[in-house]
Structure formats: C-alpha cells, structure tokens
Amino acid sequence: MKKPTRQRLIEAARELFLSKGYEASSVADVLARAEVNSGSLYYFFKTKEQLLLAVLDEYVDLLEPMVLRPAFERVSDPLDRVFAVLAGYRQMLVMSDCRLGCPIGNLALEMSEKSEVVREKIALNFRNWRKAIRQCLVDARDRLPPDLDRHKLAAFILTVMEGGVMQARVHRSLEPFDASVATLKDYMDRLVEQGTTRPIQQANS
Amino acid sequence: MKKPTRQRLIEAARELFLSKGYEASSVADVLARAEVNSGSLYYFFKTKEQLLLAVLDEYVDLLEPMVLRPAFERVSDPLDRVFAVLAGYRQMLVMSDCRLGCPIGNLALEMSEKSEVVREKIALNFRNWRKAIRQCLVDARDRLPPDLDRHKLAAFILTVMEGGVMQARVHRSLEPFDASVATLKDYMDRLVEQGTTRPIQQANS
DNA sequence: GTCTATAACTCGATAGAC
DNA sequence: GTCTATCGAGTTATAGAC
Known part of the structure; x- marks a missing residue:
C-alpha cells in the first residue's frame, strides 16, 4: 500500500535534498518522485521551505x-x-x-x-x-x-x-x-x- | 582605476559564491556586482559553470x-x-x-x-x-x-x-x-x- | 569588447473545479 | 484532499547593433 501523501512528499524531498541539495531540487522534482500533484503539496506545506x-x-x-x-x-x-x-x-x-x-x-x-x-x-x-x-x-x-x-x-x-x-x-x-x-x-x-x-x-x- | 572586466567578473562571482553559494547566485547578481552587462560576461565565459x-x-x-x-x-x-x-x-x-x-x-x-x-x-x-x-x-x-x-x-x-x-x-x-x-x-x-x-x-x- | 533587448525556459506558488 | 491549468517572476543564455 502507498504511504500517505504527506509522508511520500517528505521522503521524496529527503532523498532529493540529500543527493542534489535544496536549491537544485525543484518542487517539480519532488512532485514527480513522490507521484503527487502540485495542489497536494501546497495543501500540506505552505512553501518549499516548510517542506525542508x-x-x-x-x-x-x-x-x-x-x-x-x-x-x-x-x-x-x-x-x-x-x-x-x-x-x-x-x-x-x-x-x-x-x-x-x-x-x-x-x-x-x-x-x-x-x-x-x-x-x-x-x-x-x-x-x-x-x-x-x-x-x-x-x-x-x-x-x-x-x-x-x-x-x-x-x-x-x-x-x-x-x-x-x-x-x-x-x-x-x-x-x-x-x-x-x-x-x-x-x-x-x-x-x-x-x-x-x-x-x-x-x-x- | 577600474580593473579589467574579466577580473571584475571573477571577483564578483567569488564574493557571491562565498556568501550565497553557486546555485543561489544568479548571473544577474554577478553582473550587477561587477557592473558589467550580460553580453560582456558571455564574451569571456561560455557558461556560468566556466565562470565558477x-x-x-x-x-x-x-x-x-x-x-x-x-x-x-x-x-x-x-x-x-x-x-x-x-x-x-x-x-x-x-x-x-x-x-x-x-x-x-x-x-x-x-x-x-x-x-x-x-x-x-x-x-x-x-x-x-x-x-x-x-x-x-x-x-x-x-x-x-x-x-x-x-x-x-x-x-x-x-x-x-x-x-x-x-x-x-x-x-x-x-x-x-x-x-x-x-x-x-x-x-x-x-x-x-x-x-x-x-x-x-x-x-x- | 560592450551594449540592449529578448528568447526560451524553469521556478515556486495559486486558483478553482471536483 | 486531489486534480489541472496557469500566473508572474526569475533563470541562463543569445542576437545583433555599435
């Protein structure tokens, strides 16, 4: 079973920030890796920094x-x-x-x-x-x-x-x-x- | 006297990369600090990475x-x-x-x-x-x-x-x-x- | 060598239907 | 909570006159 969206976003961001850093990881990268749409990310996190x-x-x-x-x-x-x-x-x-x-x-x-x-x-x-x-x-x-x-x-x-x-x-x-x-x-x-x-x-x- | 353009660009980039990092320093930032126009930078350096x-x-x-x-x-x-x-x-x-x-x-x-x-x-x-x-x-x-x-x-x-x-x-x-x-x-x-x-x-x- | 203007694209973030 | 469409700003880099 898929993990909850919020958790998937955090994990995707964690992996990307680890390998490429924060600035070099775009929100679009995170969305693709987590298989989540933009609207959902911004439902859970007000900004990219909040995700970090x-x-x-x-x-x-x-x-x-x-x-x-x-x-x-x-x-x-x-x-x-x-x-x-x-x-x-x-x-x-x-x-x-x-x-x-x-x-x-x-x-x-x-x-x-x-x-x-x-x-x-x-x-x-x-x-x-x-x-x-x-x-x-x-x-x-x-x-x-x-x-x-x-x-x-x-x-x-x-x-x-x-x-x-x-x-x-x-x-x-x-x-x-x-x-x-x-x-x-x-x-x-x-x-x-x-x-x-x-x-x-x-x-x- | 002003230093040569190429040197001004390198120094401006050096200062910016030191304080903000590479990705977070835009080419426009470098241009403003060096008081140089876009065309001149790309005359000396093919890409931002070459400048780095x-x-x-x-x-x-x-x-x-x-x-x-x-x-x-x-x-x-x-x-x-x-x-x-x-x-x-x-x-x-x-x-x-x-x-x-x-x-x-x-x-x-x-x-x-x-x-x-x-x-x-x-x-x-x-x-x-x-x-x-x-x-x-x-x-x-x-x-x-x-x-x-x-x-x-x-x-x-x-x-x-x-x-x-x-x-x-x-x-x-x-x-x-x-x-x-x-x-x-x-x-x-x-x-x-x-x-x-x-x-x-x-x-x- | 330097200038301005801008192309071509990506960025983070939002709107509004469902 | 999730979807699609998109905004407006900022990005690197280029074109072409001077």
Whole structure:
C-alpha cells in the first residue's frame, strides 16, 4: 500500500535534498518522485521551505533508529560505539561510491545563511548528535582522563566526521575519511592510555 | 582605476559564491556586482559553470598570498604555522559573525556531484592546501614521531578545519571551531611529547 | 569588447473545479 | 484532499547593433 501523501512528499524531498541539495531540487522534482500533484503539496506545506523544515524534523526523529541504534546494536563498549557510528557514515560513502555524505552537513553549508529557522533546525540535529556521542563518553568516563571536557571532544568527533565525509566526497575516495577516523582513533587511544596509566584514581574527583 | 572586466567578473562571482553559494547566485547578481552587462560576461565565459571554474582557478592562485603567506609571516615555527593558518579561518569567522567559512568547503558539498570538472578543481584546491600543511610537518619532523604518516595528519588537519568551520556557521558561534582546534592542538602536543621523550634517537631511522 | 533587448525556459506558488 | 491549468517572476543564455 502507498504511504500517505504527506509522508511520500517528505521522503521524496529527503532523498532529493540529500543527493542534489535544496536549491537544485525543484518542487517539480519532488512532485514527480513522490507521484503527487502540485495542489497536494501546497495543501500540506505552505512553501518549499516548510517542506525542508519537515524533512529536518524527520531527521531529528531518525537519529535514534537510523544512526544510533544500528551502531549500538553491533557493539556495546561505549568507545567502540562512537566508532561504530562513524562506520555507519563510512557505509553510506561506500554504498554511494562516495557521492552521498551526511545529509545534515550537506544542508548546513548550503542553508545556514539563507534561513534562520532552517539553520536553527540544523543546529538542533547537530546538538542531538553530539549529545548521543557525549553519552558514550560519559559511559566510558572511567577510562578517560578525569579532567576531559566531554563537550569539546564530542564536538571534535562531529568535526572529524563532517570534515572526513567532505573530503571523501570531493576526492571520491574513502582515504581521507579513513585517515581522519584513524587519526581520531589514535588520539582517543592516547586519552585512554593516559586514563589507564595515571596514578591511583581518587574517588569523587 | 577600474580593473579589467574579466577580473571584475571573477571577483564578483567569488564574493557571491562565498556568501550565497553557486546555485543561489544568479548571473544577474554577478553582473550587477561587477557592473558589467550580460553580453560582456558571455564574451569571456561560455557558461556560468566556466565562470565558477575561473573562480576556482583563482583560489588555487590565492592560496599562497591570501592563506599561507599572512600566516607564515606571523610565526616561523612550522607547527605554529599550522595553527596560524587555522587562525586565519577563525578570523574569517570572526569578521563575518560566523557567516562566512571556507570558500572551497562551501562549494565542495554543493557542487561535488553536479560537475566532474568542478569537483576535480575543488580536489586540486584541497590537495594544494594539504601539501602546504604537510610541508610544515616535514619541517617539524625532528619533533614528531619518526613513523608519523604526514599525509594522514595533513588530511586530518584539513578535516578539523572544515568540520570546525561548518559547526561554527551552523551554531553562529566560535565555540565548536575553537573546541576542535584546541583538541587538535592537544593531539599534536602529544605527538611532539612522544617525539621528544622517546629514547635516544637513531640516525637515519 | 560592450551594449540592449529578448528568447526560451524553469521556478515556486495559486486558483478553482471536483 | 486531489486534480489541472496557469500566473508572474526569475533563470541562463543569445542576437545583433555599435
């Protein structure tokens, strides 16, 4: 059975915005892909931008089932989970021959100056992503330096993912992504080593 | 005196593509900003895409005088120079209230799938950037681990810059950029420490 | 090399019947 | 809620005089 019209529109827009960006995807493209007529789209969404906002709302909802859960089901160690999440983005690069990257990062650079409300929704997506990663760092706090700033490190991990994906797409090669993730791994191994070999740990410090 | 028409067109396009992106900048916008008429633009450039390619060629030429030289003039230590380059991008964020980021990264995500020749020019810009950073790492090789993969680390540094700039623009805040650069600094300090404290260094190793 | 005028088309969005 | 027809503006690009 066909999904409801509104949902079909959001999915079509999501796919198009991911592969071609927002400006380059015309309303007509969305209509064709969703097999919906113009009148119906504008019944559900006042403007094309409202459709984008609905897509970004959906990404907020999809973080858990599409990004976190699949990664967390594969491994249970909190630090491994961080890299399992990153491996998920690698998988997207592999499957698309390095053509598709992070859907949010995509829209981030394109839309940040064009619409405040869109920018704020993208920021929300980033905040939720970092929060999930930060929780992994909290769960692994016994192996990490006690004075570690987990907010900073979570932002850094998102930075590495987005920067690695960007270079992979530009070079159509996994190499820069893998190099970036491997270097992050080296850094975090050093943090753990420091956490492990430091003198007797004090309670409540 | 007014600059030659062709140069005015490239500069106008450069500014517009930086602040609004390629698709969102119309040819009419470029013409107005450059104070040139349609006929002249199409005398120099066969299409809008050819104009973009000329802009990307100019960025290749501008890497040395606009990005590297100003940073390298301020400091001479090769590792400090890496962070001086990053500070240059921070300055761009500061001056634009976190609205303008890396011009190449901007176009990278927007244009990579739309045109192979554009993607290749963007890749060239990235390669040259990494090469300059790699030279800094070569110049500092005595303080870095002997088995360090400088290609990987240079890619990582570009990753950190691009990812940090992206988050800064989305959140309209320097915080994620500063957090990312500070974490990179921490990592590289650890590499130097390892290089410094490692046992008596063997020659030709 | 530069000018004006405009072709040929696509864009987002709307009207109004059903 | 969905359909078709279409508006008006904006798009890239061209023609042809100067």
